[in-house]
Amino acid sequence: MDRGVRFLNACRRLPVDCTPVWIMRQAGRYLPEYRAVRARVGFFELCKTPDLVAEVTVQPVDRLGVDAAILFSDILVPLEGMGLPVVFDDAGPHLPEPVRTAADVARLAVPDPIEATGFVMEGIRRTRAALGGKVPLIGFAGAPFTLAAYAVEGGGTKSFSRIKGLLFSDPHTAHRLLERIGRTIGAYLAAQVEAGAEAIQVFDSWAGVLAPSDYAHFALPYTKQVIDAVPKGRVPIIVFGVETGSLLEQLAETGADVVGVDWRVPLDEARRRVGPAVAVQGNLDPCSLLAPPAEIERRVLDVLARAGDAPGHVFNLGHGILPETPVDHAVAMVEAVHRLSARPRAA
Amino acid sequence: MDRGVRFLNACRRLPVDCTPVWIMRQAGRYLPEYRAVRARVGFFELCKTPDLVAEVTVQPVDRLGVDAAILFSDILVPLEGMGLPVVFDDAGPHLPEPVRTAADVARLAVPDPIEATGFVMEGIRRTRAALGGKVPLIGFAGAPFTLAAYAVEGGGTKSFSRIKGLLFSDPHTAHRLLERIGRTIGAYLAAQVEAGAEAIQVFDSWAGVLAPSDYAHFALPYTKQVIDAVPKGRVPIIVFGVETGSLLEQLAETGADVVGVDWRVPLDEARRRVGPAVAVQGNLDPCSLLAPPAEIERRVLDVLARAGDAPGHVFNLGHGILPETPVDHAVAMVEAVHRLSARPRAA
Secondary structure: OOOOHHHHHHHOOOOOOOOOOOOOOOOOOOHHHHHHOOOOOHHHHHHHHHHHHHHHHHHHHHHHHOEEEEOOOOOOHHHHHHHHOOOEEOOEEEEOOOOOOOHHHOOOOOHHHHHHHHHHHHHHHHHHHHHHHOOOOEEEOOOOHHHHHHHOOOOOOOHHHHHHHHHHOHHHHHHHHHHHHHHHHHHHHHHHHHHHEEEEEEEEHHHHHHHHHHHHHHHHHEEEEEEEEOOOOOOEEEEEEOOOOOOOOHHHHHOOEEEHHHHHHHHHHHHHHHOOOOOEEEEOOHHHHHHHHHHHHHHHHHHHHHOOOOEEEEEEOOOOOOOOOOOOHHHHHHHHHHOOOOOOOOO | OOEEEHHHHOOOOOOOOOOEEEEOOOOOOOOOHHHHOOOOOOHHHHHHOHHHHHHHHHHHHHHOOOOOOOOOOOHHHHHHHHHHOOOOEOOOOEOOOOOHHHHHHHHHOOOOHHHHHHHHHHHHHHHHHHHHHOOOEEEEEEEEHHHHHHHHHHOOOOOOOOHHHHHHHOOOHHHHHHHHHHHHHHHHHHHHHHOOOOOOEOOOOOOOHHOOOHHHOOOHHHHHHHOOOOOOOOEEEEEEOOOOOOHHHHOOOOOOEEEOOOOOOOHHHHHHHHHHOEEEEEEHHHHHOOOOOOHHHHHHHHHHHHHOOOEEEEEEEEEOOOOOHHHHHHHHHHHHHHHHHHOOOOO
């Protein structure tokens, strides 16, 4: 089977010759060739330079042998066009002008995605050209709740008390914020598909800080909104969050084709809970790649066994690859996934 | 019913006149009278001064009207006696000499709890005297996995890559570390009960970073070990962690009488999963207390409704109370729990 088809087939629950695999943050700091590029340009400058985006997006494809590329960018990129400057520095991203009041929300723009983030679309076109059809290119965006959490918190948080304080104390303003972000991200994803993204992953990275009833009110409708903005059936859509063990059934209701699962829920249980109408993606603990290759193989086999033989499994880590991961270990994982999942040819 | 009996009855799944309630970190920074004490003494000095421990432990009992007191201390306190100095500063606790090698593990002591932490036992005795039987006193300790994670990471971490790197790459050394911590904590808890603690909470705060199969290997046996060290049936034991949605069944197997549940799993589902042989504790999202009292009451009612009418529910937050919580809101929560759960007197 063509390496370019494996991932898209699995997303659509069609048969594959072996389980496709890619790695969240596969274009990232653990790769020396990525660090070499970053030694020359800052993180945000890299995101805004289409030729460099194409270069680092393609880097892991041959190095690791993965079955998909994911566009190098950041979920916070579209916030700038809404009027929210974002700063990336060593302490992580932060927003110097966070959203705190109804007036702050009222000031937010819903920008045209080409005007505000044309560099992303150009990055997609150049990456597609650089990939030459070898593997499909995944575009992505943050889900509205996660982006609203960044917008309101302004930076790192353990308690998420500012965003939840807003949700629980002033739901009217919270819904207006989520709706504006939802329109922005919906248009942004549609533009990515128009530019050539062959699949989409929606990162609701922080969904798991919400109780299921709060997720149902403040996150699910807006994740649906952005998924609905992508022309139906045009490209497979993956929805992913961490600590979503109590939310899997709701993630399966978003309209996504694939539910990404972190390492906390075994895939056999995850498949039972999301049902047969969606595929699953995951879910090796990223820290597994710090273990020796024999232990990595044992853990890969466990994930594959739990995923089972039914079509509809995309192998991935349960979260982004860690910067301290030895590249050889990532290669060993990809190789083990392909080898241990190889199906006999159809008669 | 005597306020002193409500909490212990609920832990043992016996009938109560209304649902008992206490709050994790109820003696803490949100209370002005606690901040007044802390303005005079450092955190660790406070932990080591029995009269002050008694003072701050008792502070919230009348102020909030809660049904139990929990000893003011920190889960890292017993690590010092093992040979691991702990520093508490504004950036949170850290260990300047973390455990990284088999030789580091071999050097760890299993101290006598009276010699190493006699100040804790004296704090328990003075707190019991200060409480005068009004409400029971809960003692506590960290579970071995969580303490091992602190010992190996040495400080804050998002990925837990050092502790998991050890578990996955050198399980032999990891088990030796866990076993030593387990013996230390088992003796520490038994000494607390001997000194007068009337219930015990085991905080496996970071259990939720482990996949269920890793929890089964590296955490569950050692949590059992420390619970087994407390004389059987003498005091109720609560086991608690966050992000434990995939671990509830295993938490119910630890031998604890009560499983604490964070806010991510609705209590009706939690009770179904832990079964009728254990009680549950929880599980209001701590951020709920930032909302207006009417919204707090609505959320309290939801937790009570999900907990149902069967005996065996201790109301609590799903994690520690946030420093920015208005005291009046905590009072409103306690009052709402008692009022909304009041049972008609038995005929």
